[in-house]
Amino acid sequence: MTSEAGACPLVGGASLCACARGLAHGGGAGAGWPFAEPPLLLTGACRCPVRPGTARSGAEQSGARLGGPARAAAMGSRASTLLRDEEIEEIKKETGFSHSQITRLYSRFTSLDKGENGTLSREDFQRIPELAINPLGDRIINAFFPEGEDQVNFRGFMRTLAHFRPIEDNEKSKDQNGPEPLNSRSNKLHFAFRLYDLDKDDKISRDELLQVLRMMVGVNISDEQLGSIADRTIQEADQDGDSAISFAEFVKVLEKVDVEQKMSIRFLH
């Protein structure tokens, strides 16, 4: 078995199993195989007995290193310290969430990740009943996945959720030197715009508006009525006469709406 970066030494296949993530990560204290004895419980399909959480947290911290039985017995735990401090700092810088918020959301991410491979698929999201009954549930789930991909990792997850961080007072007065924060008013509006813009051409056409409206109302309104609603909306918003709503026109229509409050989710702690 060749141990190329990214290949699991147990299985040797191309699929990046959870342990291999540690190997691929490389740098810092997190060597993928921090303990002396090889894992003992091989059970066929790559079910790595050493969950990445216990491996990393056991090895990297200066506290006591727990041995084999602890790891095997820790199968059920969702260690919140799977993330290394450097990663948490990077995410903090990019999204603005605090340390404890990131750890809590990571705990949430791992609990949604039923496949335990460090990424979420669309099915993982659809397993949330309250999201499945949301009329725009599918569009929201789509917003997490970049173009053409079927899996989202924790960074991508946080990047999308960062749009909903409340705008704090000290941020409003910050100068515009750095890149625009993900939770700015403009970015929040852009998120909502992307929910309407099905083909991602930066315009909401009549068809797209109709499709989204149909998702929101189900079978309760006829085609004609819905069509007239869509026409009226586009007429009111359209300023350059192309029968579609561009992002600038979208922003203009919503200029008075309290976007900061309506598209923000406050953490309790």
Next chain:
Amino acid sequence: MFLLLPFDSLVVNLLGISLTVLFTLLLVFIIVPAIFGVSFGIRKVYMKTLLKIFQWATLRIERGAKEKNHPLYKPYVNGIIAKEPTSLEEEIKEIRRSGSGKALDTPEFELSDIFYFCRKGIETIMDDEVTKRFSAEELESWNLLSRTNYNFQYISLRLTVLWGLGMLIRYCFLLPLRIALAFTGISLLVTGTTVVGYLPNGRCKEFLSKHVHLMCYRICVRALTAIITYHDRENRPRNGGICVANHTSPIDVIILASDGYYAMVGQIHGGLMGVIQRAMVKACPHVWFERSEVRDRHLVAKRCDRLTEHVQDKSKLPILIFPEGTCINNTSVMMFKKGSFEIGATVYPVAIKYDPQFGDAFWNSSKYGMVTYLLRMMTSWAIVCSVWYLPPMTRQPEEDAVQFANRVKSAIARQGGLVDLLWDGGLKREKVKDTFKEEQQKLYSKMIVGNHEDRSRS
């Protein structure tokens, strides 16, 4: 014995003596009290000692975290984000109000309506009410079991030693003891009920059956080191009634049945469980359904009939039912299935609340099989729980079965300090029904076009 080498006989003798001593102790301190239903109070002392140790461990972890200047991760059971309990209508009206000064009485569509669905969706992605009920509850402070540890890095040497000692005690002393007790309990149950089954029907048979059942369940309770506190025992279920309780694990049955004599309802399993079930039904009129009957919806009526006829005979034992239909993690009570509430008998609600600090009793059946689960139970410190017997309830004339079921569920949730949810426990394995989404869509369409809905399929 004399075939062995001479120096082995000493070892064998010692082994023999220690085993005899162990068994005598077992008999005197555990089995005999179980037969008579008395207790020496050893388990309560054990529990108090454990609590003190846990408090000390928490202090050390907190101290360790402070030294490293890191915020300590504490799981919050009540959710991590603020959710406003406003309805769809109110929220959308508020969004529109802030957007334009137009009259709000006319139903119409605004581009800003999408904010409501968007935010609600993201809120549920961050923290929803349902999925977290199907996995074990996170503890606020560590209980020296590696399975519940979230703060590996703050463990000092002393704590590790303590943890190691704890593991030694649990696996090498408590586990064999518990397995021996469980074995005794189950075999006594099977043989006892089979023997009693041969007796002719009558008062003697009932008396013996009741006491065999009680004795064996009490032994099983001690096999799990379950420390149970019963409240309001005067409300205990009587003959001809139905006892309903919230369901966390198969152990619920043992806990309730060691304090009362119930007829059980359930599915017949294969293997050891099946043997136990078949033996039990010889001595006592339990109601076991075949697996095929449970799946087939058309036979629901047949099942209800069997239950009804059991209940209508006032001399028959109270039936024990878990209307949730599946194991929930003991932080909430989920929808009660209405079947048992349609029968028309008196319902005796029972609330069971486990203290997860000594051992989490929740059975995550998608993660662990029965044997793994039992092993986990037997290697925890103890199973500590409180059982409240609530006053009996009957269906009022103006309410239907679903409303009655919800009323009982609220009473149980209130008493046990659990969250009362309307969601179906079946969502553990199944997808949510489309009708809920359709309700949301209907509500929203009212906001766009008003009350004269135009129902035509696109």
